[in-house]
Amino acid sequence: MKDTIDQTPDRKAWMSLMAKAPEGRVAALLDAALPRPDYTWLRAPEIGSVMVRGRAGGTGAPFNLGEMTVTRCALTLPSGEVGHAYVQGRRKADAEVAALVDALMQTDAVNVLRTKVLDPLEQEATARRITRAEKAAATKVDFFTMVRGED
Amino acid sequence: MYVAVKGGERAIQNAHAWLAEERRGDTTVAELSVAQIREQLSLAVNRVMAEGSLYDPDLAALAIKQARGDLIEAIFLIRAYRTTLPRFGASAPVDTGDMACDRRISATFKDLPGGQVLGPTFDYTHRLLDFKLAADGETPDAPMRETEVGPVPHVTEFLNQEGLIEEATHVDTTPPDLTREPLEMPADRALRLQALTRADEGFTLSMAYSTQRGYARNHAFVGELRIGTVPVEMEIPELGFAIEIGEITLTECETVNQFKGSKTEPPQFTRGYGLVFGQTERKAISMALVDRALRWEELGEDNVGAPAQDAEFVLYHADNIQATGFLEHIKLPHYVDFQSELELVRKLRREVEASQGQHQEAAE
Numbered sequence: 001m002k003d004t005i006d007q008t009p010d011r012k013a014w015m016s017l018m019a020k021a022p023e024g025r026v027a028a029l030l031d032a033a034l035p036r037p038d039y040t041w042l043r044a045p046e047i048g049s050v051m052v053r054g055r056a057g058g059t060g061a062p063f064n065l066g067e068m069t070v071t072r073c074a075l076t077l078p079s080g081e082v083g084h085a086y087v088q089g090r091r092k093a094d095a096e097v098a099a100l101v102d103a104l105m106q107t108d109a110v111n112v113l114r115t116k117v118l119d120p121l122e123q124e125a126t127a128r129r130i131t132r133a134e135k136a137a138a139t140k141v142d143f144f145t146m147v148r149g150e151d
Numbered sequence: 152m153y154v155a156v157k158g159g160e161r162a163i164q165n166a167h168a169w170l171a172e173e174r175r176g177d178t179t180v181a182e183l184s185v186a187q188i189r190e191q192l193s194l195a196v197n198r199v200m201a202e203g204s205l206y207d208p209d210l211a212a213l214a215i216k217q218a219r220g221d222l223i224e225a226i227f228l229i230r231a232y233r234t235t236l237p238r239f240g241a242s243a244p245v246d247t248g249d250m251a252c253d254r255r256i257s258a259t260f261k262d263l264p265g266g267q268v269l270g271p272t273f274d275y276t277h278r279l280l281d282f283k284l285a286a287d288g289e290t291p292d293a294p295m296r297e298t299e300v301g302p303v304p305h306v307t308e309f310l311n312q313e314g315l316i317e318e319a320t321h322v323d324t325t326p327p328d329l330t331r332e333p334l335e336m337p338a339d340r341a342l343r344l345q346a347l348t349r350a351d352e353g354f355t356l357s358m359a360y361s362t363q364r365g366y367a368r369n370h371a372f373v374g375e376l377r378i379g380t381v382p383v384e385m386e387i388p389e390l391g392f393a394i395e396i397g398e399i400t401l402t403e404c405e406t407v408n409q410f411k412g413s414k415t416e417p418p419q420f421t422r423g424y425g426l427v428f429g430q431t432e433r434k435a436i437s438m439a440l441v442d443r444a445l446r447w448e449e450l451g452e453d454n455v456g457a458p459a460q461d462a463e464f465v466l467y468h469a470d471n472i473q474a475t476g477f478l479e480h481i482k483l484p485h486y487v488d489f490q491s492e493l494e495l496v497r498k499l500r501r502e503v504e505a506s507q508g509q510h511q512e513a514a515e
Contacts, residue, residue: 008392016382016395049233050396051241052206052383053326054348054426056340057319058305058403062244063326063341065348066428068206068383070239070396084390086239088383088397089207129251130300136253137298139269143261 014105017121018098019087025124026117027097033116034109036100042074042082045092071095081106174219188212197400197429198222202471203229204330204349206399206428223351223471230472242385243393247403247426249302252379254432257306259372259407265303270378271430306375307405307422316407316420336463343445343466344438348427350469352434358459358469359440367444367457371406371423378402378430402427404435408443413451421450441465 018026030036049067056063072086073095083103085095105113175182189196189212199211203226211229218224254270257263269275271293307316326341334346347355362369382395404425412418423443425435444459454460468474 011390012392012394016384019394019396020382020398047236048239049205049236050239050383050385051328051330052399053242053244054247054344054401055244055319055321056344057422057424058247058307058405058426059321060319061322061324061326061341063344064241064328064330065245065345065426066201066204066206067233067236067238067330068397068399069210069236072239074389084387086385086387086394086396089209131295132253133251133298133300134295135293136268136270138294138296139254139271140296141267141269143267 011102011105014118015085015098015102017118017125018085018094018101020125021087021094021098021121023089023091023094025121026094026101029117029120030097030101030113033112034104037077037104039075039077039083039100039103042076043072045071045073045095047071047090047092073099075099075103077103077107079107174217183216185209185212185216188215194430195220195222197431198352198434199225199229201428201431201434202226202349202351203233205229205233223475227472227475240385240388242383242396245381245383245399245401247377247381247401248305248308250377250379250381250401250403251300252303252377253430254379255303255375255377257373257375259374260306260310263306264309303377305405307407310374310407314419317410317416317422319422319424334466336466338462338466340442340446340449343462344424344426344442346466346469347425347438347441350438351471351474352431352437354469354471355434355437355441358444358465359437361457362440362444362459367447367455367460369421369423369440369443370409371440371443372408373436373439374405374407374422376402376404376432376436378432400429402429402431402435404432404439406436406439406443410450415451421446 048070050070051067052065053062054065055061068088069090070086070088071091071094072084073092074082074084075096076082081103083099083101083106085098085102087095087098101113101117104110189208192212192215193208195215196208196211199214199222200206200208202222203211203214205211210232211225214225214228214232215222217228252265252268252270254272255265255268257267261267307319310316311318324341326345327339329342329345334342338346361367363371378400380398380400383397383399384393385396386393402425404423406423406425407420408423410416410419410421421443423439423441423446425438425440425442427435427438441459444457445462445465447454447460458464
């Protein structure tokens, strides 16, 4: 099932984006963009776990922190493109749609998917991140020194 | 003679049916949804994920509902579910320096790059019951302030320009995994950290507290405490490259500890480390203190015989599922065991009485 198309940085970015998308969001965007094509399962959606690792002291030797749930699947389009998905949580429908988008991104649907699915996803993720960062920034302590009358 | 006993079946079924009814409580009160638990009891959800050792807020919320809010029972349910999952692999170690921080404070340096960011904390609240919450009060929107979004450096990074703090050297070894191999002594630091991050919060807190009160005193300062999200990246074999497979909330605590030096190490600040799933800062601070106490041997410190220095004691008693499993099993039927104990005590009693009778006869 190894793919030969070398678009690694791009592909890494869109797969990562879809793995973290809120439940049902990729499906809603895809279905608004174009009708879903037929496909064949290479690996039907499967729920499993991934052991998450950390590093002692943040930068030292790795240790096992605990597992997280992940859903994965792989499919192929009639024209031969293979789509893979690994998404956080137990979300078979989301894994399916992420693999479909991954496969379709290798076809001439690439531009419509980028503008109607991936760009909005990216914008929404950025907006969520900025909102939290700005709430955090509002809780930043502004120290000021009182003048001490000691002379 | 061993006699097999049956007959509990109907009693057990009826007990479970009553449990379900009691779990629901008064049906004139609206039922809790799993989403409500996930969103509104999120710190309980975080504790169940951390000690259940499985990051999945929906599952943790479901477990809390099923367990009627008994968090150790909920953790038990999560641990049991976890064993049914096939493991797809292990992630690359998360980069906590890349964390999108909700909270980030240092008790050692006031003016640190990135500043002291309090986040959604209970600190500085008055701990007075808020009766507005009982009255379905509306929540105010959290204020916002424009800021640049980006990673915040770790405190120890810029603290260490003088070289006064022990370095955490970057190495890439495959860590031992106590979910695959039984926990055995001696346990290296990676194994200890895995055991501590899933350890019972109460036990870890008490162990940490004992070090503060003087048992293996090592005077910890919270160099940095940060809470926020990090992406989780994993190498995908069928693709041949790594992708982010999700994003998790973590709490990280780094302590810096006064250290006068030892036979092997110069005077410097040493470090304790805590890293825990979710917003779980009491646990992360406790973990860092216990981690530091357990490091006495590699730092060439004296073992003063304190409980928190005893890796075997700490690690073999820190897991609340192991502990509760063994503890609670004693309430299950032990009729046969007890019959033999009863026989033994009766026999001993007869012997004692017989010998006393002989003494009396001899005295007369």
